[in-house]
Amino acid sequence: MITIRKPLSMWNPWNTLTNSNDPFSDFFDSFVEREYPPINAMYNDTMLIVQFEVPGIKSDNIDVRVKNDTLVFKGERKDEALAEGDSYMKDERGFGTFSRSFALPFHVNPEQVTANYKDGILTVKLPKAQEEIARKISIKAD
């Protein structure tokens, strides 16, 4: 199993969508080995949402954990069981185990984290821990 650590940087985002109209960007992208599964992450004042693009996995084979402000995703896609007489005409999809982990940019209460798997997209919602949400301090004037 390969574990890849990549911080979810909120302050220095790299955004592949901004280059999507540039044919050269796609060309050079093809040389870059991508981590699996690909993710999209987004945030607002109170929550971080991470979407994983992982088609064809049974929910039993997905493991999502939050520990020490790190989000850890593990998954396994099983190989197709070939019966006698079966042969591959094309074999592009791949299978195996994979994992990714992300340092979270704020404290999260693990009990409030939710994960939902639909149409091959796993959506993990990580609300900020209450103590992280900024309160406006009223100033007393003498």
Place this chain on the structure above:
Amino acid sequence: MSKELEKKEPATAIEKNENTTVLTPRVDIIENATQVLVTADLPGVSEKSLNVDLEGNTLEIKGSSEIPIPDGFTMTDCEFHSKKRYERQFTLGDAIDREKITAKMSNGVLSLVLPKNAKQQARKIEVKMG
């Protein structure tokens, strides 16, 4: 395929949006004596946004995926397209029984079963040693 006609409408709706990225889905194709099984990864595609059309010998898969960014959220990491289409065509051999093709979507994976005609199924020829 019986649903062919009623499925045409959403396909037209998809084509109106020209800014959507079009991707070729990855497939596995497994063949045996009685059928061909096509498995395609279509993450984000629901049964409703999938089209499987058979025209002549061409079987076409079309699906659209749109995973909305909730209002007020800022994107920070973007490694896959939130909005995209998948398209791929296959040419069917004569052995495939067009009437018996079935399609099923599950967890963003399309499974197409293409049974072979009973008479065209490969026969094992026994070779006698002379």
